[in-house]
Amino acid sequence: MENNKIKNRNSKAKINANNKYVKNTYVQLPIRVVKGKKEVIQSHAETMGESLNKFVNRAIDEAIINDKANNQ
Numbered sequence: 001m002e003n004n005k006i007k008n009r010n011s012k013a014k015i016n017a018n019n020k021y022v023k024n025t026y027v028q029l030p031i032r033v034v035k036g037k038k039e040v041i042q043s044h045a046e047t048m049g050e051s052l053n054k055f056v057n058r059a060i061d062e063a064i065i066n067d068k069a070n071n072q
Contacts, residue, residue, distance in 0.1 A: 031056075
């Protein structure tokens with residue numbers, strides 16, 4: 001039955017190193033959306049071949065570029 005269990009392939013040192021990197025490199029930016037909208041956004045991101053996080057970051061970057069272009 002042990003073959004059915006998913007084994008952790010990362011050592012504790014690897015996990016700790018990854019956590020340290022994330023802590024030092026990224027900041028969390030919690031946002032709120034209307035109930036049901038997360039699923040719509042998630043679905044769209046998947047159709048674009050992106051994670052939710054990647055899609056949101058791309059949307060923000062594009063909005064900043066568009067806003068700068070429109071304000072010049």
